[in-house]
Amino acid sequence: MVTAIAYSNFRKELKSYMRKANEDADAILVTNSDPKDNIVVMSASDYDSLMETLHIYENPYLMDKVQRGLAQVKSRQTIRHDLIEQEGE
Template sequence: MVTAVSYSNFRKSLKAHMRQVNEDADMLLVTNTDPADNVVVMSAADYESLMETIRIYQNPYLHSKVLRGLDLAQQGNAAARDLIDADGHSEQ
């Protein structure tokens, strides 16, 4: 659930709110008297993750690949694999 805070309280405790957003991995709704001025604050890491999810969802090839993988996993046809780093070495 998103926590809401007024603009004036957000401004007064900006550092604490920024820390809260990063530590809790949650978003913060900053409200103003005019609802058109409301904003949502989230950590940069969460934003990047959200944008990557959107890019995958919007790419038909990647989206179908993820769905196929989920289907295989649900059918019990999944296997553990070692990750390979950018240099081609297996990560342990």
């Protein structure tokens, strides 16, 4: 969900909006009188995740692996494995 907030209100409440972006995983659309100056604010971890997703979509080899995996799941050609716990965990 994207929250839209006017620039002046965003500036006044910057810390609370930063917390909201980080804690709620919400993107914040900061609007200005000139729509060309609008920006989107999101947490660094959400940004990193988005960039990783874009990287996968742009890489034909990785996208092929994802699509083959999805096809295996849809055709029920998967094998269930138990997790192996490492010593000291």
